[in-house]
Amino acid sequence: MAREGYERHGAELYRYALARLADDAAAQDVVQETIVRAWRAGDRYDPAAASLRTWLFAIARNVVADILTARRRAAELPALVHDLRKDHMSDHSAGVADADLVTWALGLISHDHRTAIVETYLRDRSYADVAADLGVSVSTLRSRVFHGLRQLRQATSEMVTDR
Known part of the structure; x- marks a missing residue:
């Protein structure tokens, strides 16, 4: 399922991540992490509940959120020290x-x-x-x-x- 997801939706996932992160390497990481998480959680995927595309984008949205949170928090620590x-x-x-x-x-x-x-x-x-x-x-x-x-x-x- 992960391979199929990557082949069918990898490019679209990349464009989604790139639009949100404005960073090529980070967008590639999002796609990779999305596919890895999908592979790990493959037993929890229910095609009756959502399409493969919808499921992968939900995972990608969480990965992007994790990256944005990490960026924000990384930016806060130097500010804390600077103060x-x-x-x-x-x-x-x-x-x-x-x-x-x-x-x-x-x-x-x-x-x-x-x-x-x-x-x-x-x-x-x-x-x-x-x-x-x-x-x-x-x-x-x-x-x-x-x-x-x-x-x-x-x-x-x-x-x-x-x-």
Whole structure:
């Protein structure tokens, strides 16, 4: 079924992803990930409920959403760190201090929260992929990221106010 889906709908899935992401490589990744997810979930596909095309586009929509969420979150982390900079630091020294601060703060949170943040934010991996690798649900991973970021903000704000 995955092969048939790719042969019949791959080009259309690519155009869909390209229109939403404006990135050729990311659009290709969406098609690949869509087909992989379809292959993995092939036993759950019900042709009576939806056409193969509809099912594949539902999967692709989720993959695109994961990528956009990862991009947004990746963009938020440097902003969080930037907000913690001291005005008197040079850009280079502030960058080094920021990296040290984030590294230090990551060491304060639990292993599960740290892994969730590193994999989704810093390595820019999709929630679905990370959740599958960790053997947890996507909602559990999202919760770990949410709570981990909250702990990071708290730890870094305490560190900055202590200076």
